[in-house]
Amino acid sequence: MDSEDEQYLKQRLDELQRDVSKKQKFEPAVAALTSLLRDRYSSASPPLRKSYLTVVSRVATVLKTRYTSPGFWAAGLALFRLALTLVSDPAEKSLLLGYISDAEKVVRQDDEPSALPPPNQGFLFEGHLTVDREPPRPQWLVQESFLASAATLFAAESSANSGRPVTETGGDSQDTANLLQSLIDNLDSVLPPGILDDVRGAPRVPPASKKVVANLPVITITEEKLKKLGEEAECCICKENLVVNDKMQELPCKHTFHPPCLKPWLDEHNSCPICRHELETDDHAYESRKEREREAEEDRKGAANAVRGGEYMYV
Known part of the structure; x- marks a missing residue:
C-alpha cells in the first residue's frame, strides 16, 4: 500500500470516528468500518492498524455511554468479532474480547423470550387463597416480633450461663446463632432511621440534586480545545480519550466528563472524580x-x- 492510500485511509478512519458519535450516522459508519477492516486491514502499516483499533474502541465507548438500542449493539458485536480475527497482539485481543463480552450480554438479553408471568403470590386469609400477594407487615408488628426474638435469645443465653441445658428453652446453639443473625439482618427495618449512623460511621452522601445536574453546562470538544487539552485528554470516569465533537458536562470546579458517565457517578458518589468537589x-x-x-x-x-x-x- 503506497503513502497516498495510507493517507486516504487515515482520513477516512478519522471521519468514521466522528460519525459513530452521531446517532443517525452510527450504523452506516460501523458498516463502512467493517468493510474497511475486512478488505484493507491486512495490508495496512502498523500505525494505520493502530488507527483502526482506535476507531473500533471508539465504537465500544459510544455504545457503552450513549446508545442502548440492541440493533446498534448487534452491529458493534459483528465489528468486534471481525476485528478479533484480524489482530495478533495479545493486548488488543484481550481488549476486543471485553468488547465482545459486553455486546453479547446486551444482544443475548434482547434475544431471550419474555419471562413467564410469576406464579400466584396470594396468601391464605380466613380459609381462602387471595389473588393479591400478602401486604407488608405493619411496623409495630415487625418491632414486636423483633423484641420477642430478642427476649428468646436472652433467655437461651441466660440458661446456658446458669448451667441449665439450653434445650429447656426450646432451642440449641444453631438455633441461637440463626436467631442472632436474623436480628442483625433486620436492624435497619425495626430501628428508627439514622439511629445506627453513630455506630456505622458517617451516613452515605445523598445523590446530587437533579436540578443542579440538569443545569450543568454542556460543552462541545472542538479541535482547538482538544489541542489545548493534549492528545491524552480523557474522560476520567470511562477512561476513553476525547475526540472532536464529544459532548462534555462541566462541574463548578471546571472539570468535564461525558454526560452519560457523570450522572451515574454523581448519583453514587456526588463528588468530582478528580478534586472531590461536592454538589x-x-x-x-x-x-x-x-x-x-x-x-x-x-x-x-x-x-x-x-x-x-x-x-x-x-x-
Missing part, C-alpha cells in the same frame, strides 16, 4: 448538617486565630 443535594437535613459543620469549623478557626493573636501580644 448540592435535595436532602435538606444533610445540607443543614453540612452548613452547621461549616459554621462550627469557621468558629473553631476563629477561636484558634484569636488564641494565637493573644500569644503574639505577650511575646
Whole structure:
C-alpha cells in the first residue's frame, strides 16, 4: 500500500470516528468500518492498524455511554468479532474480547423470550387463597416480633450461663446463632432511621440534586480545545480519550466528563472524580448538617486565630 492510500485511509478512519458519535450516522459508519477492516486491514502499516483499533474502541465507548438500542449493539458485536480475527497482539485481543463480552450480554438479553408471568403470590386469609400477594407487615408488628426474638435469645443465653441445658428453652446453639443473625439482618427495618449512623460511621452522601445536574453546562470538544487539552485528554470516569465533537458536562470546579458517565457517578458518589468537589443535594437535613459543620469549623478557626493573636501580644 503506497503513502497516498495510507493517507486516504487515515482520513477516512478519522471521519468514521466522528460519525459513530452521531446517532443517525452510527450504523452506516460501523458498516463502512467493517468493510474497511475486512478488505484493507491486512495490508495496512502498523500505525494505520493502530488507527483502526482506535476507531473500533471508539465504537465500544459510544455504545457503552450513549446508545442502548440492541440493533446498534448487534452491529458493534459483528465489528468486534471481525476485528478479533484480524489482530495478533495479545493486548488488543484481550481488549476486543471485553468488547465482545459486553455486546453479547446486551444482544443475548434482547434475544431471550419474555419471562413467564410469576406464579400466584396470594396468601391464605380466613380459609381462602387471595389473588393479591400478602401486604407488608405493619411496623409495630415487625418491632414486636423483633423484641420477642430478642427476649428468646436472652433467655437461651441466660440458661446456658446458669448451667441449665439450653434445650429447656426450646432451642440449641444453631438455633441461637440463626436467631442472632436474623436480628442483625433486620436492624435497619425495626430501628428508627439514622439511629445506627453513630455506630456505622458517617451516613452515605445523598445523590446530587437533579436540578443542579440538569443545569450543568454542556460543552462541545472542538479541535482547538482538544489541542489545548493534549492528545491524552480523557474522560476520567470511562477512561476513553476525547475526540472532536464529544459532548462534555462541566462541574463548578471546571472539570468535564461525558454526560452519560457523570450522572451515574454523581448519583453514587456526588463528588468530582478528580478534586472531590461536592454538589448540592435535595436532602435538606444533610445540607443543614453540612452548613452547621461549616459554621462550627469557621468558629473553631476563629477561636484558634484569636488564641494565637493573644500569644503574639505577650511575646
